[in-house]
Amino acid sequence: YDLELLCGELSAKKMVPSVNSVSVQTLEDAGGLKAHEGEEFLYVLSGSVVIHTECYTPTLLELGDSMYFDSNMAHAYVAAGDSPARILVVAAVEE
Numbered sequence: 001y002d003l004e005l006l007c008g009e010l011s012a013k014k015m016v017p018s019v020n021s022v023s024v025q026t027l028e029d030a031g032g033l034k035a036h037e038g039e040e041f042l043y044v045l046s047g048s049v050v051i052h053t054e055c056y057t058p059t060l061l062e063l064g065d066s067m068y069f070d071s072n073m074a075h076a077y078v079a080a081g082d083s084p085a086r087i088l089v090v091a092a093v094e095e
Contacts, residue, residue, distance in 0.1 A: 047085030
């Protein structure tokens with residue numbers, strides 16, 4: 001993913017917001033499923049994206065759709081179309 005970290009100059013924050021460009025077309029190209037501490041919110045800004053997780057069926061999200069989930073569950077984002085998707089991701093980090 002290409003990502004633009006938002007508010008990167010702030011220290012000791014509890015959320016990590018970013019705008020991600022998702023262009024990979026397969027789960028393998030995404031590097032497989034990955035997990036990390038915390039919770040995650042994503043909102044589709046353009047295009048469409050498929051969210052793969054270790055517990056649920058892959059979920060298609062399109063423009064304006066959102067999802068909130070526990071980041072300890074392994075997950076990955078894959079573009080659903082021929083063009084990249086842009087998503088806003090806010091990861092909440094646990095203390």
